[in-house]
Amino acid sequence: MSTLKKRLKNLQIVMGGSIVFVLVIMAIFAPLVAPLDPLAIDVPGRLSPPSAYHWLGTDALGRDVFSRLIFGTRISLMIGVLASFFGAVVGVTIGIISGYYGKWVDAVVMRFCDILLAFPGILLALGIITILGAGTFNTIIAVSIFAVPIFARIARGQAMQVKKAEYIDAIKTVGASDLRILTRHILPNILSPITVQMTLYVASAIVTAASLSFLGLGTQQPTPEWGTMLADGREFLLQAPHLVLYPGLSILITVLGINLLGDGLRDALRPRGR
């Protein structure tokens, strides 16, 4: 039973990993993969259904949907990965400091996290967009800020545990500095739960970013972005249902792939004998 379970988990990692791999390749080599220019307007050929030339049809301006989706992979993955990365760097830094030093530092940091967590993620992102204005880069910042308390809490909990270990006392006695203990001994110990969380956060960052674009407050036209494409396609549900079908499917497949990978990694990296 346990070997079967292990195999299924591996299968999950392989499936999720393959999806993610293909997407990353598509994003990097978008100009080579995309058959047409994603920005080329062709008004007479607008809203045409999928055909041999336009594999997934054209949008309201006659732009090739398939090519736009391929280029959209770039935007979505970039936002997801960068938001997760920035959120993790800031969150882990304040988390391990808070967990390691404890006392008032910890109290202040944790109340700060409580306040950030008091806002639903999308609302916090919307608030930040209000301050910074819409756009791809601002979306990254808006989405990464919500990640800060999530990573800070995980890092803090782990740091508090590791801090109590005997070997930390041992290196303290031989005179290691706090910085050295934090970066060389505590950080490596908490990397695996952080990696899992980073993977899973990429998925939710992609959805939040697409939601912002869907509301017209994220990435702006004419940049091909999945959420924006979906929002624009809403007007043409009757004439051109392909305009909402494929961008949504792209988000679903991407997020599913990342979730499969993250989920699988979580179980694979979990300490044995749970």
Added chain:
Amino acid sequence: MLYFFIKRLLQMIPVAIGVTIAVFLILHLIPGDPARIMAGEAANPEQLEQMRINLGLHLPLHEQFLNYFGNLLQGDMGTSIRTGRPVVLEIFENRFLITLQLAIAGTSLSILLGLIVGILSAATKTRYSFVEKLLMLVSLVGLSMPNFWLGILLIQLFSVRLDWLPIIGWGTWQQMIMPMLTLGVTGMAAIARMTSNSLTEVLAQDYIRTAYAKGVKSSVIIFRHALKNGLIPVVTIVGLQFGSLLGGAIITESIFAINGLGRLVVDAIRAQDFPLLQGAVLVYALVFVVVNFLVDISYRLINKRMELN
């Protein structure tokens, strides 16, 4: 228990104040002059000055905050720039109730579906593991589904193709079905996964094995013996889901043109109506804080009962 209740209640206060400060600061972090943005480009210097005084921007920052906070305590959230009506009325006249209904309806549906899928998957895990795998894959797909896409697909099917349900609005049961589904499916997935994991762990315990050995029927074991213990972690996730559904309502209300609090937030951002935005964001966050408090309390209550038993 009383001690815990009071301690938790007191913990809520600094968070609520912090949230209020954060919301207050929105107005001051915007680049440029908020009075200029709200009065419009065409405003003359007198109008601009009047706007500044209306917003209290001529005072030092700490006085502005104290005024803002004092007004809040008296139930005054300022005046909407766009409509000229008090923000409190804009929010609480009917929008707040609509969003609350939407979130409760969505949460109820997600609990119902989540429990069914979760229990089925835990029950089939040992003997029909392919059913369990399938159910968990379905819930992972649900978890990965962007809710704005789901909403549009539902509209495409039930309104555009079949013409069964109205596309927009909120009030009649026909209008409620699609928004409820849109919100509920994502929540369903999380609850199903949690239920299944927790129930599987409980089912592996000794007292369950004893019950099986005594020849108790599977259904009785699951519903009478296992579910009681298995549902404890589910309570937490239900609370979290309610919070995230409140967030999800922002999108859902935009898709179905429902005049709730979420749509108010988006409209206020678009119209740069900052007093309205501040009010709506504050109410959202405070509801969220209270929900988290209630989840903690109920979790504690259930756990306590288990300990006593």
